[in-house]
Amino acid sequence: AYVILQPCMAEKSGDCVEVCPVDCIEEGPDQFYIDPDICIDCGACVAVCPVDAIVEEYEMNPEDEPFLEKAEKFFGNK
Ligand code: SF4
Incomplete structure (x- = not known):
C-alpha cells in the first residue's frame, strides 16, 4: 500500500483524492x-x-513507519 507522509501536513492539496480509482x-x-x-x-x-x-510502504524509511500506523488507526483497521 501507499502511505502519505509528513509533507502533506503543510500542504493538504487533496489532488490525490480525485485521481484514486478505488476512492x-x-x-x-x-x-x-x-x-x-x-x-x-x-x-x-x-x-x-x-x-x-x-x-510505497516498502520504500519508506524506518522513521516514516508511524505514518502507516496513523493511517491504519484513522481507518480503524487495527
Ligand atoms: Fe493507492 Fe489510490 Fe494512490 Fe492508487 S491512487 S496508489 S489506489 S491510494
Missing part, C-alpha cells in the same frame, strides 16, 4: 490518509501530489 484517500484532521487495506498500489496519487508526500 481510498480521505481527509483527516491533520493530513490526508490512504486506507492501506483498500489501496491497489496503482501509483496514480504519487504522480499528482505537489509535495511528493506519498511513498
Whole structure:
C-alpha cells in the first residue's frame, strides 16, 4: 500500500483524492490518509501530489513507519 507522509501536513492539496480509482484517500484532521487495506498500489496519487508526500510502504524509511500506523488507526483497521 501507499502511505502519505509528513509533507502533506503543510500542504493538504487533496489532488490525490480525485485521481484514486478505488476512492481510498480521505481527509483527516491533520493530513490526508490512504486506507492501506483498500489501496491497489496503482501509483496514480504519487504522480499528482505537489509535495511528493506519498511513498510505497516498502520504500519508506524506518522513521516514516508511524505514518502507516496513523493511517491504519484513522481507518480503524487495527
Ligand atoms: Fe489510490 Fe492508487 Fe494512490 Fe493507492 S496508489 S491510494 S489506489 S491512487
